[in-house]
Amino acid sequence: MTDKNQPIVGIIGMGDMGRMYAKRLKAGGIETIYVCDKPESHESLKKELEGTGIIPLPNGHAVSRISDFIIYSVEAAAMTAVVREYGPSTKIGAVVAGQTSVKAPEKEAFEKYLPADVGITSVHSLHGPTVTTEGQPLIIIHHRGPESNVKMVEDVFRSFKSRYVHLSYEEHDSVTANTQAVTHAAFLSMGTAWNHSASYPWETARYVSGVEVVKVNITLRIYSAKWHVYAGLAMLNPSAQIQIQQYAKSVTELFKLMVENREKELSDRVWESREKVFGWKRNEEPPIPSSSSTSTSKGEEQIRDPILLSEDILNQFSLGSRSTEQQNQNQNQSQSQSSSPNSHLSLLAMVDCWSKLGIRPYEHLAVAGTPVFMLWIGVAEYLFRSPTLLSSAIQAGLADRIHRPDDIEFVVAARGWSECVSFGNFDLYKRRFEETSNFFSPRFEEATKLGGRMIKAIQDMQSGKRTDSQSNVQ
Numbered sequence: 281m282t283d284k285n286q287p288i289v290g291i292i293g294m295g296d297m298g299r300m301y302a303k304r305l306k307a308g309g310i311e312t313i314y315v316c317d318k319p320e321s322h323e324s325l326k327k328e329l330e331g332t333g334i335i336p337l338p339n340g341h342a343v344s345r346i347s348d349f350i351i352y353s354v355e356a357a358a359m360t361a362v363v364r365e366y367g368p369s370t371k372i373g374a375v376v377a378g379q380t381s382v383k384a385p386e387k388e389a390f391e392k393y394l395p396a397d398v399g400i401t402s403v404h405s406l407h408g409p410t411v412t413t414e415g416q417p418l419i420i421i422h423h424r425g426p427e428s429n430v431k432m433v434e435d436v437f438r439s440f441k442s443r444y445v446h447l448s449y450e451e452h453d454s455v456t457a458n459t460q461a462v463t464h465a466a467f468l469s470m471g472t473a474w475n476h477s478a479s480y481p482w483e484t485a486r487y488v489s490g491v492e493v494v495k496v497n498i499t500l501r502i503y504s505a506k507w508h509v510y511a512g513l514a515m516l517n518p519s520a521q522i523q524i525q526q527y528a529k530s531v532t533e534l535f536k537l538m539v540e541n542r543e544k545e546l547s548d549r550v551w552e553s554r555e556k557v558f559g560w561k562r563n564e565e566p567p568i569p570s571s572s573s574t575s576t577s578k579g580e581e582q583i584r585d586p587i588l589l590s591e592d593i594l595n596q597f598s599l600g601s602r603s604t605e606q607q608n609q610n611q612n613q614s615q616s617q618s619s620s621p622n623s624h625l626s627l628l629a630m631v632d633c634w635s636k637l638g639i640r641p642y643e644h645l646a647v648a649g650t651p652v653f654m655l656w657i658g659v660a661e662y663l664f665r666s667p668t669l670l671s672s673a674i675q676a677g678l679a680d681r682i683h684r685p686d687d688i689e690f691v692v693a694a695r696g697w698s699e700c701v702s703f704g705n706f707d708l709y710k711r712r713f714e715e716t717s718n719f720f721s722p723r724f725e726e727a728t729k730l731g732g733r734m735i736k737a738i739q740d741m742q743s744g745k746r747t748d749s750q751s752n753v754q
């Protein structure tokens with residue numbers, strides 16, 4: 281403890297999240313913060329942190345020996361080895377946490393390698409390192425040790441102004457499988473499909489309407505991030521396999537109904553999934569609710585506002601400015617493409633998957649939604665809310681030939697990701713991810729800025745704040 285009776289905080293792993301935590305905790309008034317990365321990075325870390333007041337140490341032993349609250353912020357797949365190495369050096373009576381996105385391997389490693397006199401109260405900020413912490417869910421998992429440790433952890437993170445959500449290790453993995461893992465599967469598949477059809481969506485007229493803006497911006501955002509984050513939460517979470525496989529199955533089955541022109545079965549299945557997930561009767565236009573409640577405590581019924589995305593807000597975030605020449609060229613080439621609706625197979629399959637698995641996305645969103653999940657429900661809701669839009673997506677799936685090659689690529693991609701995850705092979709995952717990420721990389725700078733602004737604008741809109749699409753995400 282420091283003179284101010286504050287816990288001394290230690291962070292092992294100074295990557296994107298570790299750095300963000302160290303800087304924000306320091307700015308939020310935590311007096312003493314010791315950090316380390318791999319021993320070979322010690323010298324560069326010392327230079328980088330000069331003058332910040334954050335103290336770099338040579339390795340995790342040094343951090344563990346003198347810190348009261350230690351946060352492991354390393355790759356999920358490295359947790360076992362890193363905790364095996366540094367865990368036994370943990371100070372008597374300290375509290376240990378992991379920032380890991382998937383908790384099953386973390387729990388096992390902590391139980392196995394931490395001394396019995398050490399508490400375990402873990403955390404997980406449900407957002408990436410460039411999104412503001414304010415208002416975002418911060419999951420707290422109290423697993424072992426006195427209840428007072430929870431208050432200590434809450435006090436440490438007070439300055440983040442995050443929304444604390446208390447879950448068990450198992451609840452965490454179940455919720456994040458339903459929210460993150462399956463959502464990422466959809467966006468990863470879109471990226472792979474665009475890569476394999478060698479089309480940059482923003483250069484093709486048919487891809488620039490409202491819903492497509494979210495598809496493109498979030499896909500690019502995901503492919504611009506680190507592959508191991510997505511690989512870990514998909515392949516090390518015991519609950520995630522079922523969701524990802526069901527998504528690929530929904531994509532395949534709906535597509536087969538489309539190409540076999542089985543109109544009744546396709547329509548029945550889509551409208552039934554709409555009713556099951558959103559509660560709206562077939563062909564009924566739902567009213568816009570005047571008021572609703574949002575609850576975050578465990579055990580109560582979770583109700584949340586609809587997201588109500590509008591075409592106007594989405595279109596503010598169109599990606600890429602096409603030259604006049606390019607616009608004319610695209611218009612000539614794809615006049616019929618831009619005016620014809622597409623099947624939105626990725627969204628029809630998402631709602632079908634939620635329906636088949638009994639997933640209630642709004643409840644998850646109220647408890648532990650990430651910004652990406654919120655946007656994904658938002659676009660699904662946008663399509664499914666309007667009977668006209670949904671009917672034209674179904675009709676396009678059955679009759680349209682222009683987008684069918686894209687749908688074929690999407691089916692192959694979704695099946696490929698599902699198979700890859702089922703193999704549990706990190707090298708294969710990395711290869712698949714990097715192949716597409718390289719394809720998109722020229723667009724990352726623009727896309728991450730735009731995606732960040734889009735997330736902020738929509739979150740501000742959600743929390744009733746003024747929407748300012750020009751302001752920066754921190």
Ligand SMILES: NC(=O)C1=CN([C@@H]2O[C@H](COP(=O)(O)OP(=O)(O)OC[C@H]3O[C@@H](n4cnc5c(N)ncnc54)[C@H](OP(=O)(O)O)[C@@H]3O)[C@@H](O)[C@H]2O)C=CC1
Nearest residue numbers: 293294295296297317318353354355356379380381407408
């Ligand atoms: N990025 C995100 O959006 C989010 C990530 N998370 C989770 O947070 C954790 C960290 O992710 P993120 O910061 O993005 O990933 P990074 O790859 O940026 O950071 C991980 C860091 O840990 C370092 N490391 C690995 N082994 C050791 C070791 N033995 N001792 C000290 N440092 C070590 C890595 O070094 P090296 O690079 O040399 O391997 C790297 O600098 C992951 O578990 C992830 O799932 C949680 C929420 C959001």
Ligand SMILES: O=C(O)C(=O)Cc1ccc(O)cc1
Nearest residue numbers: 381406407408460650651652
């Ligand atoms: O919002 C998402 O799903 C993201 O992609 C960012 C992210 C990645 C990993 C996490 O553990 C939490 C958030």
